[in-house]
Amino acid sequence: NNSNSNDNDNNENSVTCGVDRRLGGEAIVDEFSGGKAEGTLMLQVGGQRYQQPSASIGNSTSQAPKLPAAAPSTSLVPAATSSSLCSSGRLLPEFYILGAPKCGTTSLAELAMTQLGVQPAIMPRYEKLAAAYDGEFTNDDSFLSQKEFHFFDLVSEEAPAEVLGNATHVRELWLRVLPLCPPRGGAKQVLADFTAMNILHAAPWPPLPSLPPLLHDMYGSALASQLTFVVMLRDPLDRMQSQFYYQERVGHAGIYANLTFSQGMELELSMASSGVPPPMSSPSMYGILLKTWLEVFPARQFLVVPSPSRVSSGWASSLCPSLATRLSVTGASCAASKEDSEINTSDHPPLLNDTTAAGRAAAYWYFQSDFTLLVQTLTSARQQGMELDAFSGDGSEASVAAWLLENGFDPQLQREQGF
Numbered sequence: 001n002n003s004n005s006n007d008n009d010n011n012e013n014s015v016t017c018g019v020d021r022r023l024g025g026e027a028i029v030d031e032f033s034g035g036k037a038e039g040t041l042m043l044q045v046g047g048q049r050y051q052q053p054s055a056s057i058g059n060s061t062s063q064a065p066k067l068p069a070a071a072p073s074t075s076l077v078p079a080a081t082s083s084s085l086c087s088s089g090r091l092l093p094e095f096y097i098l099g100a101p102k103c104g105t106t107s108l109a110e111l112a113m114t115q116l117g118v119q120p121a122i123m124p125r126y127e128k129l130a131a132a133y134d135g136e137f138t139n140d141d142s143f144l145s146q147k148e149f150h151f152f153d154l155v156s157e158e159a160p161a162e163v164l165g166n167a168t169h170v171r172e173l174w175l176r177v178l179p180l181c182p183p184r185g186g187a188k189q190v191l192a193d194f195t196a197m198n199i200l201h202a203a204p205w206p207p208l209p210s211l212p213p214l215l216h217d218m219y220g221s222a223l224a225s226q227l228t229f230v231v232m233l234r235d236p237l238d239r240m241q242s243q244f245y246y247q248e249r250v251g252h253a254g255i256y257a258n259l260t261f262s263q264g265m266e267l268e269l270s271m272a273s274s275g276v277p278p279p280m281s282s283p284s285m286y287g288i289l290l291k292t293w294l295e296v297f298p299a300r301q302f303l304v305v306p307s308p309s310r311v312s313s314g315w316a317s318s319l320c321p322s323l324a325t326r327l328s329v330t331g332a333s334c335a336a337s338k339e340d341s342e343i344n345t346s347d348h349p350p351l352l353n354d355t356t357a358a359g360r361a362a363a364y365w366y367f368q369s370d371f372t373l374l375v376q377t378l379t380s381a382r383q384q385g386m387e388l389d390a391f392s393g394d395g396s397e398a399s400v401a402a403w404l405l406e407n408g409f410d411p412q413l414q415r416e417q418g419f
């Protein structure tokens, strides 16, 4: 593959995806679930036994963050180029907001689109996807979401296992639904995959294998090194509560239908105790998810945003300039109004009014081991070039934990560890 060829191809299966900047945070997703919950530690609260998850995903079992071998370049700035990222005549996603869901990803995506000119990769509606596999897909206005691509969720539902296990085959499908590469010599275009679920695909999503190595193979080493990944965080219980009300609002409450948030939280914890992966808390397991991504992509390619509110408070001064540099976007105007930096908000009670102290203690106990892993992973990755937005500490684990707490993570998360 020619990494910077801007050749348009005339493949008869070619599709030019229209780009529409309307947003709505309308991720059409039935469930958010993630890694395995293989518990080892137990906690008893009010007659209820809870289990902490082990820090493992798929085949990865070690507790200590294991980062990839240092890249040959020690530069903190990713290897973005001034040309559009193209291959096989298609414009490839160069910018990923990996997640986590309900962490302000829609606000950040909106600002990236309006102020950095980033285009979202978008997907034909689910029922049309089968036709796309046969080369029969033709462009129309019926896209699944105007923000999120959901390519990997959808192929995992539709494509046979032999296709999904083969990066070349998955790549062929992917290329079919990506826009054509812009003409050579024109302005650089940046395509983004804003699927907030992608972070969860660190865990194999049968029959889809683990996404980080699959993605790396689909790009090849040279192009993979030019990608920018944003990971957004939020207090794990706050995030879970936001998801609970979101699923209820869009009619996807599933097993949580007719439950209060407190009851839903208890159900999650008892599922974890029985070794069943609890779907609503899995996306809050940032430590194990991020660690798994970092086993494949170098730390310097990641920007970590510690809370949704950083989109409003940090866009103009920090996030926008950093992304403009990473994506080689020139002439960006970096300013954030409340209107375009607080998107996809929902009306639900504050966490403190929606939960009991004992319930929160049990939930934070459950998240403690992943919080520890998150702090270790961020500390180590930062030394290898990961950017932590608005971090001004000395780089110790204690300072990274403090940064998370300053950004809304609950102090109970570090009670055992005492960073």
Ligand SMILES: Nc1ncnc2c1ncn2[C@@H]1O[C@H](COP(=O)(O)OS(=O)(=O)O)[C@@H](OP(=O)(O)O)[C@H]1O
Pocket (backbone or CB within 6 Å): 025, 027, 100, 101, 102, 103, 104, 105, 106, 107, 196, 241, 242, 243, 246, 308, 309, 310, 311, 312, 341, 342, 343, 344, 345, 346, 347
């Ligand atoms: N700037 C800013 N400040 C504070 N909070 C913010 C901001 N932007 C988004 N949000 C909150 O983030 C939640 C939506 O996150 P996402 O857009 O990532 O959700 S989604 O996964 O795409 O559905 C949603 O949380 P809840 O309101 O608790 O549901 C938003 O209110």
